[in-house]
Amino acid sequence: MASKATLGLSFRVNQATIRVDVPTRLNIKKRHEQVLCLTKTDNSNINLSYVSGKQVTPALNLFINDRGHSLQENRLFINKIPTVVTAKSFTIRTDKFLLTDIFTEQLSTQPATPLFYKHTLKNFNDSESTFANKTLLAVEFTDYKKRTIKTPQHKIDATTGNVYSNLISTHNDKTQNFTVYFIRYTVKEKTGDSYRTTIYYELLQSDPVYELATFDDIDDLGNIIAGRKKYIIEQLPASVLWSVTTSTGNKYAYVETDKSRISVLSPTSVNLKEPWLVQVSNGSFVTSLRVNLSEYVNFKYYIAEFTNQNFTPYPPYKLQTEQSGIYIDSTIIKAQKNIVDDPDTGFFIDIAIRDVTGTALYAFTTDESKLNTLFEGSVAYGNSIVSVSEATGFIELDTKIGSNSVIEITYYTSEDLYEFSRIDFNPLANPSVLNSRIVLYIAPESNRTGVVEKTLHYLSVDALGKITYSSQADDADTFAVVDYATQRLLDEDFDSDGKPTHEFYYDISGDNNSLYIRASGLVVVDGVDTYILTDGQTPSGIVLSEFSFIDKYTTESQLLNRSNVPSGTALQNYRDNPRFLVVADISVGQSNSIQSLSEFDVRVQGGGIVEGLNSTAMSIQPEVSWYSDIGLGVHYPTAGAFVVEVPKSIMKSHGGLYSQDDIRDIVSRHMDAGGWAVVREYGIDPVITSAIVTSGLITTYWPSYGEDVEYNLYYSKAANSDFSKINDNVILDVSSGNSYTVSGLTAATTYFMKVSATGNEEIEYFGPTVAIATSGLATI
Amino acid sequence: MAVNISFASTNGGVAITSLNSGDVANGEDTVANQLYLSHDGANSITDVGIYVREYSGTYTGAATAAADLAELLNWGDTSTLEGFGGLHFNFLATTTYPSSGWPSYTSKSPAGGETVRTGVGDSEANAISLPITTGATAEGEIQTGSSPDVRFKLKFAIPAAEDTVGIRQLDIVLRYTYTS
Secondary structure (H helix, E strand, O other): OEEEEEEEEEEEEEEOOOOOOOOOOOOOOOOEEEOOOOOOOOOOOOOOOEEEOOOOOHHHHEEEEEOHHHOHHHOOHHHOOOEEEEOOEEEEOOOOEEEEOOEOOOOOOOOOOEOOEEEEOOOOOOOHHHHOOEEEEEEEEEOOOOOEOOOOOEEEEOOOOEEEEOOOOEEOOOOOOEEOOEEEEEEEEEEOOEEEEEEEEEEOOOEEOOEEOOHHHEOOOOOEOOOOOEEEEEEOOOOOOEEEEOOOOOEEEEEEOHHHOOOEEOOOOOOOOOOOOOEEEOOOEEEEEEOOOOOEEEEEEOOHHHHHOOOOOOOOEEEEEEEEOEEEEOOEEEOOOOOEOEHHHOEOOEEEEEOOOOOEEEEEEOOHHHOOOEEOOOEEEEOOEEEEEOOOOEEEEOOOOOOOOEEEEEEEEEOOEEEOOOOOOOOOOOHHHHHEEEEEEEOOEEOOOOOOOOOEEEEEEEOOOOEEEEHHHHOHHHHHHOOHHHOOOOHHHEOOOOOEOOOEEEEOOOOOOEEEEOOOOEEEEOOEEEEOOOOOOOOOEEEOHHHHHOOOOOOOOOOOOHHHOOOOHHHHHHHHOOOOEEEEEEEEOOOOOHHHOEEEOOOOOOOOOOHHHHHHHHHHOHHHHHOOOOOOOOOOOOOOEEEEEEEHHHEHHHOOOEOHHHHHHHHHOOOOOOOEEEEEEEOOOOOOOEEEEOOOOEEEEEOOOOOOOEEEEEEEOOOOOOOEEOOOOOEEOOOOOEEEEEOOOOOOOEEEEEEEEEOOOOOEEEOOOEEEEOOOOOOO | OOOOEEEEOOOOOOEEOEEEEEEEEOOOEOOOEEEEEEEOOOOOEEEEEEEEEOOOOOOOOOOOHHHHHHHHHHHHHOOOOOOOOEEEEEOOHHHOOOHHHOOEOOEOOOOOEEEOEOOEOOOOOOOEEOOHHHOOOEOOEEOOOOOOOEEEEEEEEOOOOOOOOEEEEEEEEEEEEEOO
């Protein structure tokens, strides 16, 4: 008998986590866009076009890894304590120092302290005629709120109106922290038989007590005129020291300044609108290094290029035009560099204060001839600049400005840094810096090299640690003057364009931590077969120890263990031991972690996620509620910036329909409040550079824009419309320059012409319109 | 003479008529329930086979009994990692149910295990014969006695791709022959 038994089974699926591929449409098909800060988002993110963090600034996004201290002589801290001497002449190992003969009174509880900075009371020591009638009653130091601070060590010369101290105002670019000192003093002035007492405030000047002598300070015998707080300095021959000479054998104290050594400093620019050019302190020092078993040679480390900067109007001054200023307080701003404000030489300060839209609100100047004239035809120049701390760049105003003001300062600065202009680290202008690290180094000068024109060079290193470019190898001038014995990156190792012919890499796994060449076999150096040292390989012949100079931690060459080196080659290595000083590694990158990034999309209303899947998408990815057309449309609570690249051909300047503001208006519809679109144009910009005209002919000329580029020429009798193509067939590029002749034109008539260029992108880029008149007499 | 077969959770334990395997998320398996079989016949029952059918009781699931059965068979039919699942048997009772007895998407019918799917355990004709490794005296044969110690394990594997939550219900049926 067949039969059955039954058991009822049940279970519950209580959770169904699924991955849904949500169809999306991005409204970016017609735009070429670029993520500025390259950061990946999680794969589950949908429809995110941009990832952005805080405002991109040198303070947040430029990273300078100071490696200059790897050479002992470039370490500053070892001599930060003042040195006291009592002599008219003494020696010092740098030419960047502060010198003083002003000391505080020696007390039983405290020794005499040298005071290195000087402030001259502007309203006390203002002129010879009234000086005798003034009495200095009280002097106090205050903070930027004009609150009296605990009396620091100082000394007052009530005769000259000089106040000496060690206080100096400071500002930190990265943290925005600042310390600003004022000085408050009371002057009793006699006018006739009456007295008037006045209290004055001034930004504390922190001028050095002693300065380098000029010709005016030296008498006919070459000595400094007695009483002048000046000094003469000269480098001692065949020595690592400088000799300093003053006017008398007083008691002096000197201390090396922060710029007495070679180091890389952040750019002065504060935003993406300006180039990010790092600065190198113009330090200078000499060190004696062993070059073989018995011989030492003096190597001089300095910035040979310093004097070849673009000075305005003459060294050491530079005109800083409309440079961004730093807001400190409602009445205090700061220029990015020191200021020279000297009516006698025509060095003035002009300040423009704008609102965020760029509209000028105020204009201030120290140039009296400009007062009450109009700035940009809208606001009159005022004399609201109350005091200036020239050494530190702080400026006090008597007009209050808002914290969101846009500050532009035009001023002269006394340049004490070398602006390294070969690489713009602004990632907007030079996106390639995002993918590489720049290694700045000094190739020193010695009796082996003679005087060199360039000492500062750089390597470009990719993310894998490979050298991809050597500026030194690319610099023919350098090759011409640098001796082989000191030139470690040999021309055999690089093509003429600076690209390495070998593959370099860091060996961080072995004991050497050195740079090696990943290649095998022989290379020839100066006609000698030379082996390349690789891991585990027993060297023979001449070993290229010079490649080890870009060591991760030191600038010294990696000298080989003599037991591993065939006879004679160790000496070779000593002799060729490079003396490069790697100053810094510089890179540009993301300052925030991925978790702290803000994200937003650029879709139009109605675009994006298919409507029927909105709720599904939101349950999976709650962040979709930040999108303006999904659910509640919650705005993401932060701002961001991104780059929109558009072809030049659509711009009004090239015959298109849009201005940059038009494009920004369009883009702004797709972004959250506070976002900012940076519009950049790309493409060819063909320009008619010249024309030859006769009565009925116009021949136009324009340069080559690439061998694959084709051109069309257009003309019209109206400036902005009715352009007709002149040529029947496209005009093919001629590498030496292009031209096209138009005939049959009316004499004495103005024609408007423009040339277009079409490259591999198949986009026709129009150049600007030029007006050309035919010669001769017009027929009436 | 009628013979009554019992499902129980222990050898010789109280007979059960329903089994709730509990809550489970997609991509996971329910707990493996062990079922003991016994009967009250005077002789052994033979030709014992197992198959599934629509739930015959009062349906309280999320869809329909027919849909649950079709879904279960579909889970067993699917040969992808994310889609595979269903009702899995492990008959290796005498070797304490090693993991090799459980089916997987690469091996739906391993030695000593089985996946219910189309053509396998989906009807009386396709019933899965009770193996000897369950403690049976011979394949498809359950000896007499209230505690013959014939047992197997079953569990439900929920495909990772399953996107519908809710209660599923179905019957498993024991087909057998008794000769008095």
